Amino acid sequence: MDSSARGHVCFCTIVPPHILDRLAEAGDAPVREVARRALSLDARHRENRLLAPRTALPPTADGDHPERTVCDTRHSETLPGRVVRREGGSAVHDGSVNRAYDALGATYALYREAYGRRSIDGAGLPLDATVHYGHDYDNAFWNGERMVFGDGDGQIFNDFTVSVDVIGHELTHGVTQYTAGLDYQGQSGALNESVSDVFGSLVKQYALRQTADQADWLIGAGLLAPRVHGVALRSLREPGTAYDDEVLGKDPQPASMDGYVQTTEDNGGVHINSGIPNRAFYLVAAELGGFAWERAGQIWYDTLTGGTLHPDADFAAFAAATAAAARARYGEGRETAAVAKGWAQVGVTG
Amino acid sequence: MRIRVTRTGGLAGIARRAELDTSARTDAPHVHALAREAMASGLRTPTFGVPDGFHYEITVDGRTVHCADPRLSDAQRELISLVLREGA
Known part of the structure; x- marks a missing residue:
């Protein structure tokens, strides 16, 4: 150095x-x-x-503050691992633990403060995470109960705790599991992925208090190792542009329906076709301006939690549900028009 | 023995493929034992797994099984890691 x-x-x-x-x-x-x-x-x-903001809330029911526990499997794959930091405990000499702890808090804050949601299940569910999973493990996932992070191999991926939006992404899989329950395959699977990208990015934007035009709209900025040619895993603003590397290949995400990818891999390309609804959200947020979690995020949150979506909803059904949610909350105004325009621009008609 | 591993899914959604030919390996008996164990506990059809979890397809001498994180057997985990690390 x-x-x-x-x-x-x-x-x-x-x-x-x-x-x-x-x-x-x-x-x-x-x-x-x-x-x-x-x-x-x-x-x-x-x-x-x-x-x-929490001190301003009445000190009542459980779930008005996060209940975080971070465990360490010390490179084994036996979950959950040993507890290394609990709620309220001070920082430890392990950056992965502290980053996971802080990002769980940032995710909790967005859902609680922007949408009034008490944790993942809306009922104060404790937020559990495990770090140092496996050896050079190149992934992070939500196993239905907890977030699990690998350290990355250092050649292609860094530690998966480095991006707050990745942690928001994983926990949002939990929110979806408790709400719309979108099936993790085909278009509903791509929507499940997109919802995680949208709220993952909003967790970061909210923590940084960034407006739509200030935000990077990336998922996993900082996650790619220095020698990889790329800036992140995905871009909501410009799907297909996050990386272009001889080892990783090129970011395969389409930005509109004419690029929709038919595949049997990855549950029908759930991480590929999510680019389409991702960009629709970005377009709505950009059109409305200001803080994206406020109106665009509220419309998506209402859609996810409104109870009208079918678990196998396709893009058109989701688009129609966002239009209905916008109308229900804001009437026939700018917001509803922005939603229709956003979906039309990516080739989805509700 | 020819062992092929395809890993799909994951947060990044980037597929990885590798194949290992054990004919010239000194540890072939160990790798063959791992492969038989891994195949025996594999599923015939793709399994759902968990959101963002890796899915694996293991093919040994033309027969294919499926498995997914985080529910791998020890033999599957060791075999997958070996093939992705040392295979071509």
């Missing part, structure tokens, strides 16, 4: 926590110490931010 990077850590509090986490594990003792101090400060600030 060069001296300018050290100076950056010392005097600038804008260094992203994941970089601090890296430095806190660095071999260089002074760098490590500075980064650890910065991290504990940062954690305190973030806790204050998370606590502030």
Whole structure:
């Protein structure tokens, strides 16, 4: 590491926590110490931010605060692993644990503060995560009960806890499981994936207080190792442009229905065709402007939780449900028009 | 013995394929034993797994079975990891 990077850590509090986490594990003792101090400060600030709106709420029922537990399988694949951090516990000397803990909190905050939802199930479900799953494991998943993160192989993927939107993505699979229950195959599976990308991105936007035009609209920024040619796993704004690499290949996501991919792999291309509804959401959010979680996000949230979607809903059915949700909440105004326009631009008519 | 592993799904949705020919390997007896164990506990049709979980297709000498994270047997896990790491 060069001296300018050290100076950056010392005097600038804008260094992203994941970089601090890296430095806190660095071999260089002074760098490590500075980064650890910065991290504990940062954690305190973030806790204050998370606590502030909560103190305004009546201190009543369970579920008004997250109930987080992070476990460590120490490279085995036997879940859940040993508990390494519980709710309210201070930061530990393991960046993966702290990042997972913070991102669980950020996801909880979006659902609670923007939509009034108490955790994943709406009833205060504890948020459990496991880190260091397997050896060089290149994935993160929701197993129906908890989030599981691999460390990545370091060649293609970094640690899967580095992106807050990835953690929001996984937990949103839990929200979908408890609400619309979209079948994880074909178009309903691509919608399930898209809903996770949408709210995963909104978790990041909400944590950073970014407007639609400030947001990166990426899933997994920072997750690709330095030698990979790419910026992230997916782009909601421009599906198909996230990476183009000789090992990984090119981002295969279509941006509209004319590029819809028919395949039997990956449950019918659920991670590929999700690009279409992803872009529809981005277009609606961009058209409305401001904070995307407020109106565009509210319409998608109402659609997901409204009880009218069938588990095997296709894109057209989902589009129609978002239009109905927009009309129900905002009437025949800008919002409803933006929803119709967004879907039309990606070739889906509800 | 020719062992082919195809991994699909995962958060990234990027497929990986690799094939391993055990004929020139000194550890062939061990790999063959792993392969037989892995095949015996595999399913004939693709399994749902979990959202963002990896799905695996293991083909040994023309016969194919399916399995998915996080419910792999120890033999499946070891075999898959070996083939993806050392196969071509």
